[in-house]
Amino acid sequence: MADKIRPDGTGETGRGRQPDATIRDDELERRRRDLEASLATRRTDRLEGKDEAKAETGYGQALKLSSEFIAGVVVGVGLGWVIDRLAGTAPFGLIVGLLLGFGAGVLNVLRSSGQVAQFGQNGKPPAPKE
Numbered sequence: 001m002a003d004k005i006r007p008d009g010t011g012e013t014g015r016g017r018q019p020d021a022t023i024r025d026d027e028l029e030r031r032r033r034d035l036e037a038s039l040a041t042r043r044t045d046r047l048e049g050k051d052e053a054k055a056e057t058g059y060g061q062a063l064k065l066s067s068e069f070i071a072g073v074v075v076g077v078g079l080g081w082v083i084d085r086l087a088g089t090a091p092f093g094l095i096v097g098l099l100l101g102f103g104a105g106v107l108n109v110l111r112s113s114g115q116v117a118q119f120g121q122n123g124k125p126p127a128p129k130e
């Protein structure tokens with residue numbers, strides 16, 4: 001261990017002499033500024049022309065879309081089951097609720113992924129985003 005040379009060039013191990021603190025602080029400050037500048041250019045290259053929503057990871061997007069679909073199906077089945085219990089129409093409410101929930105789930109997924117534009121108050125789709 002004694003043959004290792006310290007970064008300050010003294011060759012001592014243990015505490016030894018410390019380099020001048022002002023030189024070290026200036027060097028660290030310069031390196032920090034260089035790193036910030038490098039990171040700033042990389043971030044703008046990567047996210048240039050993209051929203052925050054488009055920068056999501058693939059797993060996050062998949063989880064979001066699958067939960068949108070499952071929620072639509074579960075709500076449809078739940079409403080169909082409730083209608084069956086109240087009206088006494090054994091399997092038909094559940095079947096209709098399942099089909100409507102499936103359709104609602106697909107529509108939710110298409111809306112979340114941006115494939116279907118939502119209609120505004122006047123019945124016309126909103127202007128396309130650029």
